[in-house]
Amino acid sequence: MAASSTSAASGISDWEEVVDTHTAGGQRFSGLRVAVSRAQRCGLIELSRPGKMNALSATCWLELPRAAALLSSRDDIRVVLLTGAGRHFCSGIDVGMLVDVAQLTSGGGCPGESRMALKQQVQQMQESFTAFERCRWPVVAAIQGACIGAGINLAAACDIRLCSHDAVFSVKEIHLGITADIGILQRLGPLVGHGVAAEWSLTARKVTGKEAMQRGFVAECYESQEGLMKGVVDMVQELASKPKLAIIGTKRILLHARDHTVTEGLDYVATWNSAFLPSDDLDRALKQTLARVSKQNSSKL
Structure with a gap:
């Protein structure tokens, strides 16, 4: 199974699809593409909503930790590649899901219980990204286009980040009247320094791929999509060769x-x-x- 033609995973051609073993009868993942390359000893998790700029739907939030755990349990791989299908890595949380989460405290009933339900929802979403830190294998995020809001939160939970020159990063939550709560405020500082993390998070400004590399958020910024694909293959091969x-x-x-x-x-x-x-x-x-x-x-x- 080949990856999307515009995916950073396209430099590897022998992907074999993996089913969701947490579902009855082993169903296919619906919001993600999950696969392995035995030759490269690499697992793949690809956000697969290109028509929505890979905005994370409720299904994606549920499937991401399951996919990470599934690949972590495999002994025939040594590295996991995380990428997005189409022109963008991830444009953030799906608006529909954001509305659903906000409504958890807007109904009637006990205010304490509704707030506890909201806390549990936030913690479940946090776990969707922390699962990539819990994965045994190093996770490499290959980023093109938008990496905004939930997208940069997800990327920060990975071990290594690579991007193409057209990548745009933004800690967007403050523009929505939200204090970012799924990991970026905890993970960004150790990567770029407290001052830079504060400036990015408080202004929500757009950060280019080149600046992200200069600040240390990404390891390499490539001039083209083809360069990113080659860089991905090189990184995968390097990591897969290690004991x-x-x-x-x-x-x-x-x-x-x-x-x-x-x-x-x-x-x-x-x-x-x-x-x-x-x-x-x-x-x-x-x-x-x-x-x-x-x-x-x-x-x-």
Whole structure:
């Protein structure tokens, strides 16, 4: 199954569709395209509402954490690619769903219960993006066009972000009279610094792909869609070549370090490595290193 012709995933051609195992009989995902490339050892989650600029519907919010968990459970991949079909990555939350969420506190009945229902709804939406941090494998977001509101929230929950020159980022919530509540205010600062995060979030201004790279939000900004597709393939191949336990551990330790002190982080990584350092991966790496050293020494004789 090929990805959308304008998707950043199009540089990989052997995608095989994955069904939603959380549904009866294994139904297809309806708001997403979920697939794997066995050759590249890569999973794909593609937002598939190009006619709506990939605005996230209620279905998408439910399917995103299921897709992330499904790919996390697979041992035949080492990296997950997140992208959007068509010209845009994600233009934010679907307006219809935003209206439904707002109505949770507008009806009659007990105000306390309606506010608790709203809190539970917000926490469920938060989990839809936090699921990408919980995924064992590194998640690479490939971004083109609009990456606005919920879109930039989603991108910030990924491990690595790549974009094309036409990408536009905006923390849009303040223009809607909303305090952003699904992760961007917590995740953006560690990526770009508190001052830049405050300026982006308080002004809701549009940020170009080039500036996003200069500020450290994206790792690379490509001049064309073709360049982005090639960059995606290169990144996927690089990550997929790494030892399994090391890549899982490195992602987990980085996320722990973001949320804890240096002392706590050092203790955590010591505990992690005391559990997982002895491994076949380590044995292979040591043997390869010794073989290279032996070859280099022989060539000097």
